[in-house]
Amino acid sequence: MxxxxxxxxxxxLTAFDGSLHAAHVPFLDDFRRTLLALQAPTDNEIHTEALAANELARHYAACVDALLDAAGLAAADIAAIGAHGQTIRHLPDQGLTRQINNPALLAELTGIAVVADFRSRDIAAGGQGAPLVPAFHQSAFGSPAAMRVxxxxxxxxxxxxxxxxxxxLGYDTGPGNVLMDSWANTHxxxxxxxxxxxxxxxxxxPALLDALLGEPYLSQAAPKSTGRDLFNRRWLEHRLQPFERAAAADVQATLAAFTARSLADAIRRDAPQAExxxxxxxxxxxxxxxxxxxxxLNKxxxxxxxxxxxxxxxxxLAFAWLAARFLDRLPGNLPSVTGAKGPRVLGALYPA
Ligand SMILES: Nc1ncnc2c1ncn2[C@@H]1O[C@H](COP(=O)(O)OP(=O)(O)OP(=O)(O)O)[C@@H](O)[C@H]1O
Ligand SMILES: [Mg+2]
Structure with a gap:
């Protein structure tokens, strides 16, 4: 992921029996800048996107190698890799979501089958293509005894x-870390x-927090999903204009409060009874x-x-679970979350 x-x-790396190995491969600054530039129209994006997808596949392969080492397993022991790709556009209302990815190269580099392209089928069925993790959250964390968020x-x-x-029920509530990260990066x-x-x-x-909370996305009814297409630096700069003398740390405090408020407001609205x-x-x-x-939240x-x-x-783990669902030809989406016409098998297979 x-x-x-x-x-x-x-x-x-998991067998869904409680076993779990984990690895993280960071993006270096240059590659991060390339991926950031691809989030909005730039010069020669088809070429840049294809090269970035190859680079991403090499990062994924390095992560897979680290996992195999940690687990003491070989490629032949692995049923499949679930590879989400890197989202560079997410505009479901235009029938469009785009994750750069090169699953063919990842299959070549690892010798393991790859399941990729999890979102487009849900969009084709009229859904948002996101979020896809609630089905896994339900399977891993749901309880017949209590409502959980x-x-x-x-x-x-x-x-x-x-x-x-x-x-x-599930949806994107708004920004998580994206605005805080951007501001911290600058200052x-x-x-x-x-x-x-x-x-x-x-x-x-307070006045800046109110301006941020005025974003219409927050009060829009579900199903809904969003991304850097909306919550980006330009969106923030526009709202910061009247506050250009504000101290940078106060802006960061306000951005943290914005993430917390938009999340808590959603929980208070849609899950007041959650334990x-x-x-x-x-x-x-x-x-x-x-x-x-x-x-x-008073809970x-x-x-x-x-x-x-x-x-x-x-x-x-959610995308490993979605890959396993694909291998069993079981649906991965929840129409109650994405708004798709029905349950769909998500993904496409690149055999080992
Ligand atoms: N120690 C920390 N303190 C504060 N923030 C942290 C810390 N560690 C990670 N983060 C935040 O978490 C972010 C990474 O989170 P994560 O990988 O869950 O997000 P993501 O890559 O956008 O994933 P996804 O889109 O799948 O939810 C970092 O960019 C940073 O903002
Ligand atoms: Mg991450």
């Missing part, structure tokens, strides 16, 4: 409301604000953000480690 944060590749805070944040009867020269300490040193600017909220994704490691969430907020899966492993 390589998500909207553009931080790198998260891989897991799983909140994934990656670049974008999404929730899965897991009801005791097994039905699921700290770092990929992210570790533990949210910089945000915690600032004070929320607890379980957070996964890199945002779970942001202590300041977790404290903001706790202050907004326990833990990370998914409390349910047995470390927060940084959940999304990669």
């Amino acid at each position: 390589s998500g909207t944060s553009l931080d790198g590749v998260d891989g897991v 799983v909140a994934n805070i990656g670049g974008i944040a999404n929730i899965s409301v897991l009801r005791p009867d097994g039905t699921v 700290l020269g770092k990929a992210f604000d570790a533990n949210g300490n910089w945000a915690a040193s600032g004070s929320v600017i 607890a909220v379980y957070v996964c994704g890199g945002g779970a490691l942001n202590g300041h953000l977790m404290a903001e969430l706790r202050a907004l 326990p907020v833990a990370d998914t480690g409390a349910l047995g899966v470390a927060p940084l492993h959940v999304e990669a």
